[in-house]
Amino acid sequence: TGSCRVSSASLLIAVPFAHCARPVLFSRWWRSMTSSVPNYDRFLTPLSKRREPSAIRALMPLVKLPGMISLGGGMPNGGLFPFESSSFRLRSGTLIELAGQEMADALQYSPTDGLPALVERLNVFQERFHHPPPISVGRSLCVTTGSQDALSKALEMCICEGDSVLVEDPTYSGALAALRPLGCKLIGVPTDGKGLIPSKLEEILKNWANRATRPKVLYTIPTGQNPSGATLSNARRREVYRIACEYDLLVLEVRVYACQTREDES
Numbered sequence: 001t002g003s004c005r006v007s008s009a010s011l012l013i014a015v016p017f018a019h020c021a022r023p024v025l026f027s028r029w030w031r032s033m034t035s036s037v038p039n040y041d042r043f044l045t046p047l048s049k050r051r052e053p054s055a056i057r058a059l060m061p062l063v064k065l066p067g068m069i070s071l072g073g074g075m076p077n078g079g080l081f082p083f084e085s086s087s088f089r090l091r092s093g094t095l096i097e098l099a100g101q102e103m104a105d106a107l108q109y110s111p112t113d114g115l116p117a118l119v120e121r122l123n124v125f126q127e128r129f130h131h132p133p134p135i136s137v138g139r140s141l142c143v144t145t146g147s148q149d150a151l152s153k154a155l156e157m158c159i160c161e162g163d164s165v166l167v168e169d170p171t172y173s174g175a176l177a178a179l180r181p182l183g184c185k186l187i188g189v190p191t192d193g194k195g196l197i198p199s200k201l202e203e204i205l206k207n208w209a210n211r212a213t214r215p216k217v218l219y220t221i222p223t224g225q226n227p228s229g230a231t232l233s234n235a236r237r238r239e240v241y242r243i244a245c246e247y248d249l250l251v252l253e254v255r256v257y258a259c260q261t262r263e264d265e266s
Contacts, residue, residue: 043158043216043250057112078104114143129258147256152178154252158217159184166204166218168196172226172254175219187215195225195232198239205247217250224257231261 041049056073063070085099086106098106105115113119123141126132132139144150151174159165161183167175169188179186190200201218208214220240222232232240244251 040250042248045156045158045160048157054112060109060111073109075109078108081107083107112142113140118143147254148174148178151175151254155179155182155217155219158250158252163217164213164215166201166215166249168220168225170227171219172221175254179219189218191225191228191230193228193230195222195228195230195236196220196240198236198243201240202243202247205243205249214247216248217252218244219252219254221254221256223255224261226256 059070059073062068063073063075081104083103085097085103087095087097089095105117114122119141122143123139126141142150144153155175155178159179159182162185163182164185164187165179166187166189167179168191170191171188176186187204189204190197205214218240222237222240224231240251243249
């Protein structure tokens with residue numbers, strides 16, 4: 001197991017990152033997988049387990065009640081906002097305008113997971129694009145201030161100092177910037193022109209001397225990998241999924257270029 005090198009390739013700007021687990025690599029065929037919901041507590045760091053919901057944020061649904069005036073959340077009076085509207089003109093000539101309640105909502109504090117209308121639209125997109133399997137409990141989605149913010153949150157949620165983390169070799173240098181301050185050990189998984197090599201991933205896990213210290217997280221960019229540009233075939237994705245199930249491995253996948261890259265249907 002060698003450490004991962006930093007590629008000299010220029011950085012690519014990532015779009016919103018999703019924290020997903022296990023079946024995420026196979027969005028085109030995972031409907032056939034089990035609909036049960038795994039318990040991921042074992043992947044969380046002690047710090048993450050100690051986190052509790054904000055008491056102020058818990059008031060948000062009550063504040064939305066008609067006629068409710070709350071002094072507990074520190075929310076400014078929307079009627080005093082200085083802006084009434086805002087408009088944006090696209091290159092196509094389309095004009096997008098925010099006014100009235102939409103403008104007020106844009107200026108006001110929002111729920112932790114994001115503006116409800118935006119969250120709903122993103123949920124619809126996830127359903128249409130990724131086709132997640134039905135589950136017995138609600139699925140949640142959280143909007144972040146950018147991909148690096150989401151990536152940092154996901155990594156800090158499940159990685160402790162001294163942990164070994166699997167990454168593609170080479171991998172996105174922005175991810176390395178988020179990983180290194182955590183004090184973890186980076187384990188590079190060899191790649192080729194077709195992306196991550198499943199047999200090499202399995203070899204690392206199979207030959208790990210101490211099961212207690214075996215990596216529990218794989219960070220991967222299977223579509224349009226940065227910096228190589230390789231896209232993993234569905235055959236390899238199935239292999240990675242099988243390995244993840246066998247070795248109880250959490251997969252953190254970045255699907256930055258999924259909408260711009262033709263993925264293998266085989």
